[in-house]
Amino acid sequence: MGAETKSRKPARGPMRLKLHERRRFWGQAGFTLLTNANLGGFFRGKIYQGGLKQVCVPGLNCYSCPGALGSCPLGSWQSLVLDPLVKIPYYVIGFLLGFGLIFGRLICGRLCPFGWFQELLYKIPLPKLKLSRSGKLDRLLRNVKFVLLSFLVLIFPVLAWQELVKSPLFCQYVCPAGTVSGGWPLLLAGADPGLRLMLGWVFSWKTALTILIILLSMIIFRPFCSYVCPLGAWYGLCNKFSLYQLNFTPSACVDCGLCERECPMDIEVRKNLNSVECIRCGRCKAVCPTAALNSNWSGKRHENI
Amino acid sequence: MCAKPKQKNEITGGIAGNKPLRRRILQIGLGALALTALVLGIVFDQHTAVLRKAIYVCLECIGLG
Ligand code: SF4
Numbered sequence: 453m454g455a456e457t458k459s460r461k462p463a464r465g466p467m468r469l470k471l472h473e474r475r476r477f478w479g480q481a482g483f484t485l486l487t488n489a490n491l492g493g494f495f496r497g498k499i500y501q502g503g504l505k506q507v508c509v510p511g512l513n514c515y516s517c518p519g520a521l522g523s524c525p526l527g528s529w530q531s532l533v534l535d536p537l538v539k540i541p542y543y544v545i546g547f548l549l550g551f552g553l554i555f556g557r558l559i560c561g562r563l564c565p566f567g568w569f570q571e572l573l574y575k576i577p578l579p580k581l582k583l584s585r586s587g588k589l590d591r592l593l594r595n596v597k598f599v600l601l602s603f604l605v606l607i608f609p610v611l612a613w614q615e616l617v618k619s620p621l622f623c624q625y626v627c628p629a630g631t632v633s634g635g636w637p638l639l640l641a642g643a644d645p646g647l648r649l650m651l652g653w654v655f656s657w658k659t660a661l662t663i664l665i666i667l668l669s670m671i672i673f674r675p676f677c678s679y680v681c682p683l684g685a686w687y688g689l690c691n692k693f694s695l696y697q698l699n700f701t702p703s704a705c706v707d708c709g710l711c712e713r714e715c716p717m718d719i720e721v722r723k724n725l726n727s728v729e730c731i732r733c734g735r736c737k738a739v740c741p742t743a744a745l746n747s748n749w750s751g752k753r754h755e756n757i
Numbered sequence: 758m759c760a761k762p763k764q765k766n767e768i769t770g771g772i773a774g775n776k777p778l779r780r781r782i783l784q785i786g787l788g789a790l791a792l793t794a795l796v797l798g799i800v801f802d803q804h805t806a807v808l809r810k811a812i813y814v815c816l817e818c819i820g821l822g
C-alpha cells in the first residue's frame with residue numbers, strides 16, 4: 453500500500469457520504485410526502501377519511517395530521533387495546549413485528565417523518581450539544597424510551613382491560629408528533645371553532661413539551677428518537693435480528709476512524725454495530741473508504757474476523 | 758477509542774449472539790408470528806377498527822382530550 457493509495461482512499465469516503473446524504477434526504481422527503489399527500493387538508497382543516505387509513509405506516513405519523521393517509525402504529529396500538537371489541541391488537545402486532553423483522557431501525561433513518569423533522573431542525577446553524585459526552589446522563593436518558601415501550605406493551609393493556617385508563621396516554625401526554633402535525637395545523641386552519649373551545653391545560657402541557665423538543669432538536673441530534681420514542685426503541689431491539697444487517701470486515705479496515713466521527717448517534721461503530729441506538733442512517737457505511745462497512749438483506753452477519 | 762475490536766462478540770453480540778443458526782430460527786419464528794398475527798388481525802376485522810378510529814380527529818392526539 454503506497455502513500456498514494458492512502459491519500460486517495462480517505463477522500464473517496466467523504467464524497468460518497470455527501471451523495472448518500474443527498475439521496476437519504478430526498479428519500480425521507482419523498483416518503484413523508486407519499487404518506488402525507490392529503491395536502492389540501494392543511495388548508496381545509498380537515499383530515500383524510502378514506503379507506504387507506506386502515507393501513508398503518510411504519511414511522512411515527514399522527515393519524516390526526518390533516519395530510520396523513522395512513523395510521524400511526526403507536527396510536528393504533530393504544531386505540532385498539534382500548535377498544536372493547538378488540539383488546540388484543542393482532543393487526544398492529546403483526547405489522548410492527550413484520551416491519552421490525554425486515555428493517556429494524558432503517559425505518560428511523562430513512563422513512564420516519566418525525567425523525568426527518570428533527571434532522572431538518574438540526575440543520576439550523578447553532579452550536580451543537582453532544583450529550584453522549586456526558587456519559588452517565590446520556591445512558592440514563594436513553595433508557596427512558598425502553599421504559600415507555602415497556603409501559604405501552606406490558607402495563608397499558610392491563611390498565612385498559614381493567615378500565616383503569618380510557619385514553620391513549622402516550623398520545624395524550626407525550627407525543628409531540630400529534631401536536632406538531634395534528635393539533636397546531638387543525639387549530640390554525642380554524643375550520644372547527646369547537647376545537648378552540650376545548651383548549652386546556654393538556655394542550656398547554658403538550659405545546660410546552662413540543663416546543664422543548666423542537667428547541668432541543670436544533671442543538672442535539674434527534675433527541676426524541678434518542679431518548680423518548682417507544683417505536684424507535686422497538687425497532688432498535690429489532691436491529692439485532694432484522695433481515696437488514698450492517699457488517700464489518702476488520703481485515704479491510706484501515707483504522708481511519710471516519711465511521712465513528714460521522715456517526716450522528718455517537719455509536720462506537722466497529723465495536724457495537726447494529727446497536728439498538730443505530731438508526732441505520734448509513735453514514736458510516738458511506739464514509740468508509742475501504743468498504744469495511746457494508747450491509748445485506750439476508751439477515752446474516754459476516755463473522756470473518 | 759477507535760481501536761479495532763478484537764473479539765467476535767464485540768461486533769456481533771446482542772440477544773441473538775453470533776450464532777447464525779439461532780438467529781435464523783429467531784427470524785423464521787418471528788416472521789411466522791408476524792404473519793399469523795396480521796392474518797388474525799384481518800380475520801377479526803381489526804383494520805376496520807383502526808379505520809373507525811383514524812377517520813375522526815383524535816382529540817387526545819392533538820392535545821385537546
Ligand atoms: S425513533 Fe421514533 S420518531 Fe425517531 S425516527 Fe424512529 S420511529 Fe421516528
Ligand code: SF4
Nearest residue numbers: 715730732733734736
Ligand atoms: S452506526 Fe452507522 S448507520 Fe448507525 S447511526 Fe451510526 S452512522 Fe448511522
Ligand code: SF4
Nearest residue numbers: 705706708709711740
Ligand atoms: S471501518 Fe471505520 S475506521 Fe475502518 S476503514 Fe472504514 S471508516 Fe475507517
